[in-house]
Structure formats: C-alpha cells, structure tokens
Amino acid sequence: MKNALNNQLQDLYQTDSYLWLQKTVELLKAEDFRHLDLDGLIEELESWGRSQFNQARIRLRQIIIHLLLWEYWEQEYERNCRHWQSEIIAFRDDLIHELTASLQNKLILQLDSIYHVAVSFVIKKTGLSKSIFPANCPYNFEQLLDDNWYPNHQLS
Structure with a gap:
C-alpha cells in the first residue's frame, strides 16, 4: 500500500x-x-527557498537601479524623480515585508554582485558611461532600506 x-x-x-x-x-x-512523496516535498521546499531569495534579490536590485537613476541621470531627473522615488518606496516596502535575517545576510553577501547588474541595466537604459559609477556599491544595506534616505543628486 x-x-x-x-x-x-x-x-x-x-x-x-x-x-x-x-x-x-x-x-x-x-x-x-x-x-x-519526500523527494517531491524536498524539491518543492528547496524551490520555495530559491524563489524567496530571488524575489528579495530582484526587489533589492530594483531599489539600487532607481537610486542610481535618481543620483546620476541628470537629463531625466526633473521629469522622472518623483516616479523613481515612488518606485523606491514600493520596492523598499515589498522587501522589508519579506525580509528575514537569513535572507538579509545572503543579500548583504551578494550586494556588490547585485549592484553590478543594476549598473549594467542603468547604463543600457540611459547611455551613461560606466566610468561615472563607483566600482562597488556606494550604498550600505541600511540606507537601501531606509524610507528617509536618498543619495544626493549628482549635477554635472
């Protein structure tokens, strides 16, 4: 049976x-x-864990993308700064509500990698030069989640 x-x-x-x-x-x-079905159950639990991390990583990447647009894309700043800010608010809220201590630790370990993907996206979207962006993520994890923190807008 x-x-x-x-x-x-x-x-x-x-x-x-x-x-x-x-x-x-x-x-x-x-x-x-x-x-x-233990094999199926284990597979689903592992998949669920990967999915949770991937969703958190995506939200963090989106926060970084919009902070970079806010800080560096002068040409579109006046027209889009409110939109970028609203996106940052939404992604911060989403991330904070799904963040656990272990997810946070894993995100912190991968912060520079996530940042580099965000920079590549911003470069492709804006045509800005890679040389204007810091080599490593200039934002710490606390700043990325802080509802009241935004970088200074870089003016040419």
Whole structure:
C-alpha cells in the first residue's frame, strides 16, 4: 500500500503539481508521514527557498537601479524623480515585508554582485558611461532600506 500511494503521489507531482500539493497538505495534516512523496516535498521546499531569495534579490536590485537613476541621470531627473522615488518606496516596502535575517545576510553577501547588474541595466537604459559609477556599491544595506534616505543628486 505504501509504495502504491507513494508512486501515485510521485506521478501526480509530475502531472498536476497543484493537486499534488493539496494531497501532500492533507497527508501532513493527518500526520501520515509514511505516505509522503519526500523527494517531491524536498524539491518543492528547496524551490520555495530559491524563489524567496530571488524575489528579495530582484526587489533589492530594483531599489539600487532607481537610486542610481535618481543620483546620476541628470537629463531625466526633473521629469522622472518623483516616479523613481515612488518606485523606491514600493520596492523598499515589498522587501522589508519579506525580509528575514537569513535572507538579509545572503543579500548583504551578494550586494556588490547585485549592484553590478543594476549598473549594467542603468547604463543600457540611459547611455551613461560606466566610468561615472563607483566600482562597488556606494550604498550600505541600511540606507537601501531606509524610507528617509536618498543619495544626493549628482549635477554635472
């Protein structure tokens, strides 16, 4: 019986992940751990963890992109500064609400890498020279999340 139910769940995982999830939750609530598709459950939990980190990384990258636009894109500053600020507010709020201590630590470790992707995006979007941007992220993590902090606008 155990093997047949496990095989059914494993097959279901491949064909209908939503139904697989519902059946897995039922088994967990019933504390029927012997019939769980452990391989599928482990795969889903790992995927969920990667997804959480990726969403946090995307939000942090968007904050950095908009701070860079705010600080360096003089040509569009007057027309877009309020839009950039509103985007920064929204991304900060989203990130703060999903941030855990371990996600924060991982983001801090990858801050310069995330910054370099943001710089590449801003360069492509604006045509600005790479040479105007600092080699490493000029913003610390606390500044990136602080609702009241914005860099000075760089005027030519």
